Amino acid sequence: MRRGYLIPMIAVLGFAFLYAPIASLVVFSFNENRLVTVWSGFSTRWYAALFNDSQIVDAAFLSLQIAAVSASIATVLGTLAGVALARLGRFRGKTALTGMASAPLVMPDVITGLSLLLLFVSMEALIGWPAGRGFTTITIAHSTFCMAYVTVVIRARLSDMDNSLDEAAMDLGATPLRVFFDITLPIISPALVSGWLLAFTLSLDDLVISSFVSGPGASTLPMVIFSKIRLGVSPDVNALATIIIGIVAIGVIAATMIGMRRPQKT
Numbered sequence: 353m354r355r356g357y358l359i360p361m362i363a364v365l366g367f368a369f370l371y372a373p374i375a376s377l378v379v380f381s382f383n384e385n386r387l388v389t390v391w392s393g394f395s396t397r398w399y400a401a402l403f404n405d406s407q408i409v410d411a412a413f414l415s416l417q418i419a420a421v422s423a424s425i426a427t428v429l430g431t432l433a434g435v436a437l438a439r440l441g442r443f444r445g446k447t448a449l450t451g452m453a454s455a456p457l458v459m460p461d462v463i464t465g466l467s468l469l470l471l472f473v474s475m476e477a478l479i480g481w482p483a484g485r486g487f488t489t490i491t492i493a494h495s496t497f498c499m500a501y502v503t504v505v506i507r508a509r510l511s512d513m514d515n516s517l518d519e520a521a522m523d524l525g526a527t528p529l530r531v532f533f534d535i536t537l538p539i540i541s542p543a544l545v546s547g548w549l550l551a552f553t554l555s556l557d558d559l560v561i562s563s564f565v566s567g568p569g570a571s572t573l574p575m576v577i578f579s580k581i582r583l584g585v586s587p588d589v590n591a592l593a594t595i596i597i598g599i600v601a602i603g604v605i606a607a608t609m610i611g612m613r614r615p616q617k618t
Contacts, residue, residue: 378590384397418487418572420552422555423552425499426551427547453504454500454504456497472492494555498550509542510540521534562575577592
């Protein structure tokens, strides 16, 4: 009997350890007091202050733009790399391509950010592009490391795919390009969506690499939040975090409901 209660207790303690700080953050985002640890009454003043803060609004808009563009570029390049590694068999340079596609997954962000900064500085000195650091450099940097994650997702999906479908289409006269767009791409579309969402999240969440490759006037949302909390957590940061938590929760609930309504395969 004691063993039967042990596992649920451990699970409850584990979830409490994970979600109690998040719940506390949400509660104190409605605190009237400027001190985030002293409750003095319910108020939504910090949400109004958040939307009136042009620095945070501009940083959030910039981060969403960078994340969308970076995720799209990473999805295209990662799909091409995943198809090459999963479907082209052995070819010259496959080992090098595999290593380069996997390196960003294990490379520390500090090393990646520093190397990209040195690359951009050298390119600007040699060819004059990119001129300074900003939206372009951050987008290139995010696309570079996000592509590795998309490659892993697409390659794993293609490895589980039945090759006989492609072979049957080519036996019927379809070209490899036609097979890819008419058969392979629709089948791996869930993996494409997953890869894009993963890349979007990683780009939106990145702080270290963005700090290396950004310049004046190009501060992303994580950079602005980090600069604010260095002087102490302010209530408007709690309000921002609560909004992000709400958006994520809505997405998770929607995905769960869609999955539950999908007919089960027999």
